[in-house]
Amino acid sequence: MGRLLDGQKEHKGIGQYYIVTPEEYLLTDSLEDVNGIHYTMANIEEMLYQGCRQNIQKFAASNHNQAVYTFSIFVDSSNGMYLLYLNNHSYWQQVSQHYFNDYTKSYKETGNELYNRSLEQVQIQMKFAAGAFPFRLDDLGDEIDTALDAYRQLNEQINDHEEYMNNPPTELTPDKRQQLQQLDTDSITIIDAILMNYDGMYAVAIRALERLQTDLKQLDQTDDFIAYVCSSNGEGGEILTWTTLARKSNSIDRIYLAKPEEEKYDIEIEQVRSQQAIRRVEDQLNYWIGEIKNNAYNLEESILYHCNKSDYLAYTEILNLGKDVLPILEKALQFEDDRLVIEVYEMLLEDLRYG
Incomplete structure (x- = not known):
């Protein structure tokens, strides 16, 4: 998409x-x-x-x-x-309070940390939860x-x-x-x-x-x-x-x-970009491919997941490496057996060659 x-x-x-x-x-x-x-x-x-x-x-x-x-x-x-x-502030506050009360009750009954949330956390969660909107x-x-x-x-x-x-x-x-x-x-x-x-x-x-x-x-x-x-x-x-x-x-x-949390996420992503930019092209490729795999397979906490980003961010980072990454991609494709990674490599080669 x-x-x-x-x-x-x-x-x-x-x-x-x-x-x-x-x-x-x-x-x-x-x-x-x-x-x-x-x-x-x-x-x-x-x-x-x-x-x-x-x-x-x-x-x-x-x-x-x-x-x-x-x-x-x-x-x-x-x-x-x-x-x-659509939603307005009044209904947002009402719905947030309702869910906060439910979470508080569930936390007292179960001790499950999933329900241990402040009212502010619930308000952030519900602000754009359209499925809970009355309108x-x-x-x-x-x-x-x-x-x-x-x-x-x-x-x-x-x-x-x-x-x-x-x-x-x-x-x-x-x-x-x-x-x-x-x-x-x-x-x-x-x-x-x-x-x-x-x-x-x-x-x-x-x-x-x-x-x-x-x-x-x-x-x-x-x-x-x-x-x-x-x-x-x-x-x-x-x-x-x-x-x-x-x-x-x-x-x-x-x-x-x-949505202020988006700024926090973008800053974290920018820090990662800066850290990766000084590395070799091959290392950058491996890092972003690793992020795509981690995000897809939940192998470990992914920066993409943590910052509410899609795999497409990692994909564009690889595209931004330009033609220098082409021979590395072509070689890597020959030895890759992960179907997801193969598909990503093939899309990248197509975009870099003809995009």
Whole structure:
């Protein structure tokens, strides 16, 4: 995901389209003589933008529009879902107190240090725990619901390996084009292939959020208010959210103001970067590959885990070593037997050679 959002990996499907009928789905690079309900990145963005605007207006007119400190667009691209989350200081404090009381009770009963937390620690934990927010808005309009339903159905076919192997997209031959012209256009759905990329729905949400800045001013914002796109746990969760997505829509100063622990983490990471920068290229490579393995296999405490960072940070550190690391990577690949590391080496070689 990080490679896609940062432009390190080429987006698949540019200039291609999925055509879905009741009987089959096809892939083509030309929509000549093909008519149907067409979902593009642009019109999905417009639907999301309008749905967000309406919900912001309703919330702004409610009694809950007091000391609002966060607005987020939640994305679950695997299940084709957008949700909106908002919270204000009053409910944050209430929820934090509730969990603090529960933790205190559990600690007294069990003695488990997991529950031994101060109120301040619980407040930090709950500030952006969207699943505990009382304001979860899922009505973004019938139009986008229909579009996302079409997305989900196609996404299931594309990402179900067995289904895809048994039923790959049909080639759009001249005969197939003629057959499509005989169908009711309402029964044909066209979806831009780029939207089906892993980051397609995220890119839409980021652009919609950019357009919402004026609308968000209707909210009674706190000084540390922040609006951002967030990820489902199955697609990166908190780590992807704060290392990549939130930083696409906010200055680093805004990130640090809203979530001060991110500044602490960044300082620690910068210290590690400085320590590694004076070492030999091969040693730097081995260090960052070790961090990726530690993070993936939980072999030991990883600086990435400790600082709430993704493997992509280590990956970019290796990329920043430049062409000097190429021969070292090529040699290391010959003797590597760890499947994860092999995949990382292959991606690095591709990016360094052709990026």
